[in-house]
Amino acid sequence: MADKGSFFEDVYDVVRLIPEGRVTSYGAIAHYLGAVKSARMVGWAMNAAHGLDDVPAHRVVNRKGMLSGKAHFDPPEKMQQALEEEGVKVKDDAIQDFTTVFWDPSEELSV
DNA sequence: TTCCTGACGCTTG
DNA sequence: CCAAGCGCCAGGA
Numbered sequence: 001m002a003d004k005g006s007f008f009e010d011v012y013d014v015v016r017l018i019p020e021g022r023v024t025s026y027g028a029i030a031h032y033l034g035a036v037k038s039a040r041m042v043g044w045a046m047n048a049a050h051g052l053d054d055v056p057a058h059r060v061v062n063r064k065g066m067l068s069g070k071a072h073f074d075p076p077e078k079m080q081q082a083l084e085e086e087g088v089k090v091k092d093d094a095i096q097d098f099t100t101v102f103w104d105p106s107e108e109l110s111v
Numbered sequence: 112t113t114c115c116t117g118a119c120g121c122t123t124g
Numbered sequence: 125c126c127a128a129g130c131g132c133c134a135g136g137a
Contacts, residue, residue, distance in 0.1 A: 007134075026119055036120090037132050043118035044134065062119060069118030115137090124128080 007033070011045035012052060014105050018059045021087040022103035023095055025063045032105040039063075047072065058082040065098030 014029050026042040035041060042060075046069060049055040058079040062068045070079040070093055080090045089096035 027121095030119085035133075038134085039119040039132085040117065041119090041133050046118050048135090049118095057118075060118075063121095067118095072118055113137105116135095117133105120131090122128105122130085124126105 007035070007041055008045040008048050011042050012049055012055045015049070015055050015057065015060055017105065017109065018056060018103055021101065023059045023061055023065070023083070023088060023098070023101050024103045024105065025061060027063050028104050028106070029060070032109065043069065061095060065095040067093045067095070
């Protein structure tokens with residue numbers, strides 16, 4: 001968060017702070033960054049995070065809890081697998097108990 | 112420099 | 125209630 005070279009770095013930082021077994025939505029991250037209307041930018045940032053192994057993109061889903069970006073992973077199935085490994089139940093490319101495992105940066109990071 | 116596309120989200124029909 | 129369209133910001137060609 002200190003060095004904000006680009007909007008992406010901010011996103012990466014927040015995603016990296018996502019605790020294990022928890023997930024968040026693009027909109028939540030965008031909201032935390034102050035770009036509520038730019039949820040798409042968050043997703044875009046994740047696209048650039050492709051080469052970053054420090055960014056657990058598999059913990060980021062859309063507001064419905066669906067693994068929308070699953071198709072963008074190296075092995076698409078790895079996203080669901082990684083989530084289940086952390087204790088997150090996934091069914092039909094959708095996170096179960098999404099509201100329970102949901103992690104809001106604005107709440108946990110207390111702005 | 113201009114046009115198009117894109118891991119989303121909300122409002123309206 | 126379900127489905128479709130529009131809005132937004134930024135990067136790449």
